[in-house]
Amino acid sequence: GAGVSQTPSNKVTEKGKYVELRCDPISGHTALYWYRQSLGQGPEFLIYFQGTGAADDSGLPNDRFFAVRPEGSVSTLKIQRTERGDSAVYLCASSLTGGQKAFFGQGTRLTVV
Amino acid sequence: DAKTTQPPSMDCAEGRAANLPCNHSTISGNEYVYWYRQIHSQGPQYIIHGLKNNETNEMASLIITEDRKSSTLILPHATLRDTAVYYCIVLGSNTGKLIFGQGTTLQVKP
Numbered sequence: 180g181a182g183v184s185q186t187p188s189n190k191v192t193e194k195g196k197y198v199e200l201r202c203d204p205i206s207g208h209t210a211l212y213w214y215r216q217s218l219g220q221g222p223e224f225l226i227y228f229q230g231t232g233a234a235d236d237s238g239l240p241n242d243r244f245f246a247v248r249p250e251g252s253v254s255t256l257k258i259q260r261t262e263r264g265d266s267a268v269y270l271c272a273s274s275l276t277g278g279q280k281a282f283f284g285q286g287t288r289l290t291v292v
Numbered sequence: 293d294a295k296t297t298q299p300p301s302m303d304c305a306e307g308r309a310a311n312l313p314c315n316h317s318t319i320s321g322n323e324y325v326y327w328y329r330q331i332h333s334q335g336p337q338y339i340i341h342g343l344k345n346n347e348t349n350e351m352a353s354l355i356i357t358e359d360r361k362s363s364t365l366i367l368p369h370a371t372l373r374d375t376a377v378y379y380c381i382v383l384g385s386n387t388g389k390l391i392f393g394q395g396t397t398l399q400v401k402p
Contacts, residue, residue, distance in 0.1 A: 183335075210388050212388065212389065212390070214392075220394070221377075221379060221392030221393055221394055221395055222336065222390075222392045223392070224389045224390070224391060224392075227388045227389050229388065234388060235387075235388065235389055238389075270335050270336070272335070272336075272390075274388070277387065277388030278383060278384065278387060278388055280326070280338045280341060281338065281390060282338065283335030283336045283337070284335050285334060285335050286335055
């Protein structure tokens with residue numbers, strides 16, 4: 180596709196379970212970003228990849244959150260032992276390189292019950 | 293923390309120009325001003341960015357003051373579809389992450 184694709188669009192999981200959220204960036208974009216957005220708030224930065232490596236993971240809230248981008252394209256955000264406070268929309272974005280305009284996906288709405 | 297200050301909300305009449313202000317008094321010389329908007333239930337959408345010169349594209353115009361401490365996003369003929377939260381963001385050329393503040397909720401009214 181032409182844009183950033185995120186799957187699933189919605190995910191409901193039970194407290195304590197493990198979840199994976201997937202992001203397919205725009206082809207050729209070397210930079211990829213994950214954000215989290217709670218209701219009524221602006222997106223909150225989580226992690227930024229340049230190629231395969233995490234250039235900045237300062238936004239990951241704790242060690243239950245982990246993200247990978249093994250081949251420099253698709254990325255997976257992994258959340259262990261989910262908590263109700265993890266409920267939010269998780270947004271992915273990509274850009275040609277870091278510091279350039281970013282294109283966002285529609286997000287994955289995660290609900291932890 | 294966000295480096296910008298925006299009014300929390302604004303109204304605009306359909307067909308009129310919407311002027312959205314942003315203060316970024318601590319901006320550094322190599323930092324750009326970016327504007328994004330987020331329509332309800334969608335991901336943020338890039339609008340425009342600039343360094344020190346005024347910029348215009350098919351969506352909007354960006355006016356940056358000479359001292360670069362503030363800017364204004366102008367939507368020349370607002371439509372109902374422009375109702376959204378508008379974010380003003382300062383971004384360094386050597387960093388990737390966008391830091392979003394609370395933005396301005398623009399309500400375009402018929």
